Amino acid sequence: MASLSDPTPSRSVSDQVEELLAHEGPLPIVAAGDPVLRRVAEPFDGQLDPGLLARFVAALRATMHAAPGVGLAAPQVGVDLRLAVVEDPAPVPEEVRRARGRVPLPFRVLVNPAYEPVGRARAAFYEGCLSVPGWQAVVARHAEVRLTAFDEHGRPVDEVLTGWPARIVQHETDHLDGMLYVDHAEPRSLASSQAMAERWNEPTPVRAARALGFALPE
Numbered sequence: 154m155a156s157l158s159d160p161t162p163s164r165s166v167s168d169q170v171e172e173l174l175a176h177e178g179p180l181p182i183v184a185a186g187d188p189v190l191r192r193v194a195e196p197f198d199g200q201l202d203p204g205l206l207a208r209f210v211a212a213l214r215a216t217m218h219a220a221p222g223v224g225l226a227a228p229q230v231g232v233d234l235r236l237a238v239v240e241d242p243a244p245v246p247e248e249v250r251r252a253r254g255r256v257p258l259p260f261r262v263l264v265n266p267a268y269e270p271v272g273r274a275r276a277a278f279y280e281g282c283l284s285v286p287g288w289q290a291v292v293a294r295h296a297e298v299r300l301t302a303f304d305e306h307g308r309p310v311d312e313v314l315t316g317w318p319a320r321i322v323q324h325e326t327d328h329l330d331g332m333l334y335v336d337h338a339e340p341r342s343l344a345s346s347q348a349m350a351e352r353w354n355e356p357t358p359v360r361a362a363r364a365l366g367f368a369l370p371e
């Protein structure tokens with residue numbers, strides 16, 4: 154895994170992706186501590202030809218499904234490009250859907266994405282990351298954002314997202330700026346997967362905030 158996520162300067166990103174795709178099955182996911190997750194990723198400007206880009210996107214999608222997760226950024230498989238995939242079928246109970254705004258987000262590819270807040274509202278919920286396995290923490294994020302990006306065919310994307318789709322897009326775009334969700338999480342909210350399953354598997358973190366001693370936005 155170290156050799157996959159540690160490209161030497163002489164190796165092109167195209168060669169690196171070809172090498173990754175030479176192996177069967179889901180791509181290895183890079184864990185926190187690898188510098189590739191802390192770099193500002195390179196803008197995509199055709200480093201992968203259309204055929205290779207399509208194969209890489211398919212592999213990212215398969216890896217996201219296998220994990221399973223609702224988003225995966227290229228640096229999470231060791232590739233230094235501003236590229237991510239997102240997809241959330243949102244198979245959650247109605248009360249969770251209402252509390253978190255977790256509505257289905259169809260599969261999409263984000264090329265060179267950026268976001269900016271719309272309004273000042275913030276929403277705080279537990280989230281996790283495939284590169285920080287075994288843990289979750291509460292992150293207060295913009296409740297509504299304007300996403301600008303390109304899709305995998307180079308068509309511009311410009312739309313306003315709320316609820317869980319807004320959270321997913323912020324999380325994945327942050328990856329491309331070398332940020333992990335733990336950077337702006339409530340430290341006292343940190344919970345193992347076991348604690349999440351046993352204690353905090355509920356629509357909002359209100360009870361966890363009281364019990365663990367962290368603040369939620371107004």
Ligand code: ZN
Pocket residue numbers: 281282283284324328
């Ligand atoms: Zn992540």
